[in-house]
Amino acid sequence: MIKVETPSAKYQVFAGTGLIDSLQPRMVKVLAGMGQKLPRRVFVLTSPEIWELWSKRFLASFAVEPVVLLLPPGERHKNLRSVEKILRQMAKAGGDRSSLLIAFGGGIVGDVGGFIAAIYMRGISYFQVPSTFLAQVDSSVGGKTGVNLPEGKNLVGSFHHPLAVFADMELLSTLPDRELRAGLFESVKAGMIRDRSLLRYMEENSAKILGRDPAALEKVIAASIRMKAEVVGIDERESGLRMILNLGHTLGHAIESVTRYKVLLHGEAVGWGLISSLYLGKMRATITEPQFQRLMRLVYLYGPLPALRLNAQKLVDATAKDKKHLGNVRRFVLPVGLGDACVVEDVSGAELLEAAQYMLALAKPLPGKAGA
């Protein structure tokens, strides 16, 4: 169990196996700790696939069946239209200020569910039950919620923390291999920015981890969550330290945006982004050549990363639209040695271009293979 403690909220993340079979008593316990009871009306926001696979076990522990709200899969449903539809369903079903929402699914369900909980009747309580590796190690912790606008990703949202997060390894058993690998790049990032022992563990145990050995997965997930909980506890609103969580994300987001989110999974784009950050780190000597080699190898261990055929300048241009940029300042996160990172504001367009070119050279499709 990992504690998250920010200026505005205190909650726990439970990581384990089989949590899904006892969700109601677990939630009742969390609520009791706050002097509250399970309300009359409980909602579950989930995706049709997840619900198909897990509804029976999910529902088994509930005395009164929750009202199920379905969000169709895919980034294109992460918008205000979906939010409005779901809010209306909640109002029609008699949801009031004491109602509770459970966001049960991947990162999109978590982001949308958290946002709905943030704005329904000016805020109701919610729990996160993330079903993908990425959601378990990253998006379910930290209170960031939101949806996309046609003008950009996550441009609308709130900070709204869950009452607790239940990360059940067992849900990962149905996760496609590609999604597991993609999610693991966020753990690689976690190690790079703040946890040298996680780095070493992931270097030494890639076969176990990719083979879904429960103990190995739990170790990686717990360490990743602990790192994030620590950073978010120190800087809830991303005014300083929390920026380091964006290692690999500047060019990662640019890749996603240029390919219209259709080619790579988020974690894969972060994987390529990490490679350009490592290159920049080596150029600026925040990491040594041997550290660079070692960290590059670690990224490759969790590949393969899908091939890309993109224009480097286009990627650099796309970084200008990143909402992390304030005014004209271009912030960039660099690795510092093994297990540390820093934020710099003086990375020039030329440096960024060089880093993008380095990365894209590695990402080029092999002869005879089609790329993006």
Place this chain on the structure above:
Amino acid sequence: MIKVETPSAKYQVFAGTGLIDSLQPRMVKVLAGMGQKLPRRVFVLTSPEIWELWSKRFLASFAVEPVVLLLPPGERHKNLRSVEKILRQMAKAGGDRSSLLIAFGGGIVGDVGGFIAAIYMRGISYFQVPSTFLAQVDSSVGGKTGVNLPEGKNLVGSFHHPLAVFADMELLSTLPDRELRAGLFESVKAGMIRDRSLLRYMEENSAKILGRDPAALEKVIAASIRMKAEVVGIDERESGLRMILNLGHTLGHAIESVTRYKVLLHGEAVGWGLISSLYLGKMRATITEPQFQRLMRLVYLYGPLPALRLNAQKLVDATAKDKKHLGNVRRFVLPVGLGDACVVEDVSGAELLEAAQYMLALAKPLPGKAGA
């Protein structure tokens, strides 16, 4: 100048004449007090009418012209569609996390503007410049923001406080007489629940107040804001004391809902609601017969209230949908003597029906006149 101090925010409400001519320096001063500067991008959300009347004077003090966002007038535009449209305009105009929003208009502009500021890039700063009496004394203070769903009013929103509120009496010079009278019922309410001297002042100076004597208006507005600031400071999230602000609002909201918000202004519905609350207070002996008579007279002083022809049972049924109700508990605010109020949870349907009948008998259209 009135200070608002809640657990999550501290800000000031400036009430005066001619503030609109010096908004930029005033805002710069507030920002400087927080170690911030006026950002590159400033947005003004306003309604076409208000902007037509006041844009010249509003803009005169701004070195760089703000980006104007227009919200068409009327409750039917207070919805998520309008919110999405405005958020997209902001994204297109290059709004970032440091951008600032000014909500310049009546209650709807304030509610929508505050909500947009709450969710754009997970929250940006904003100022309130309320242009109606009602918005000045009520909705611009307290941090409640939001929009309607087809299923009910204000079902979606956030708590998000402005950096400051600038209530300029001069803006009231173009306010229709009916809107002024309607807004004054919120001040009558303010006096009833917490300010005996405001009650007396409004009893003794109705001619001056309705004649828009600047000193008299300023006195009523400042006292009303002070009352609200105090209550909100004690109970930001409406878990207890803040409930008393709903005196007259249970049946007031029911009237608005049954007439689909088309017949009465909000303040007028509150006026009728206050009458039923006074009746219930008399029945339950929380006010004496002479106090009842005196407070009834005060409500009438700020009339005329538009006639109504409604079914009492329908009104009572409509109160069940009020989002202030938690589960099956029906909360009701009663006046206690002169200048105090309490919340009770045991008002029966029969009592409420009697109060509605009493009020509707008074609200009946006069012979030969058409009512709602």
